Amino acid sequence: MGEPRIIELPPRPLPKDLTPNVFAAECPTRRVLDRVADKWAVLILILLADGTKRFNALKRMIGGVSQKMLSQTLKSLERDGLVSRKVIPTVPVTVEYSITPLGRTLHAAVDPLRIWAETHIAAVEAAQARYDAEAGQRG
Amino acid sequence: MGEPRIIELPPRPLPKDLTPNVFAAECPTRRVLDRVADKWAVLILILLADGTKRFNALKRMIGGVSQKMLSQTLKSLERDGLVSRKVIPTVPVTVEYSITPLGRTLHAAVDPLRIWAETHIAAVEAAQARYDAEAGQRG
DNA sequence: CTGGATCCCTTTTGATACTG
């Protein structure tokens, strides 16, 4: 073995703050939250938690969704490991979407949102009526 | 009093289906869910649940939000009775935003989303890496 | 035919500047 030398180390990268912070635009948790706090993602997750469904079944069930957004959102959910996609080589081809175990953990967090909307809709509409009445008075 | 007459009643509107259905584009619950399953709304609600804040404080805390979207989302949350706005006539004027009791019930439903993002970020990034690797192989 | 990619146009969002 040669004699020990003093060598110059390359500058060490500053340690990144590993504390998750959903309020920081660059934080990975924030990017995930952005994609998950999305109306189409929420609706898809709720439907798939109920059982495997095909593309066009989802399209029919989710009022107002375009095929573009459905396809796009499903792809994003698949990439994030929340939904799995299975192509069945029939003629014509059928594609089945299912929720993954990870997706189920997210479903547990988003379904309360649906329930909240259903249980508090009256309170929200009352608030809107009040707000609109006041706005009307002012002009 | 005149003698009783047989009068023609105007056609009665068909009774609307009152069952809430977040999947139907026209259902009030769906419209509310759409506005609430929104990244800015979620972040604002979480911050205000922690305490009253002023407009520019929120702007500084929420990375990447534009004043337009902040102002717009706050107005929508106020209309829905989830947030209250208090103008203090100082010079220059200050405006304080607080969460309402109704907003607190929603916060209970959205905060799990933040927690989910923080606790499952590693699993999501692993899934993304797998997905991107496979996509890379294919093409 | 189903799933989905693409083109084109409308709506939403973002950046910046300006006002009470």
Place this chain on the structure above:
DNA sequence: CAGTATCAAAAGGGATCCAG
């Protein structure tokens, strides 16, 4: 400070086209 107005950029919707 707390917004609105304006204009540019991006996301979204609808129709259409294509592969399996």
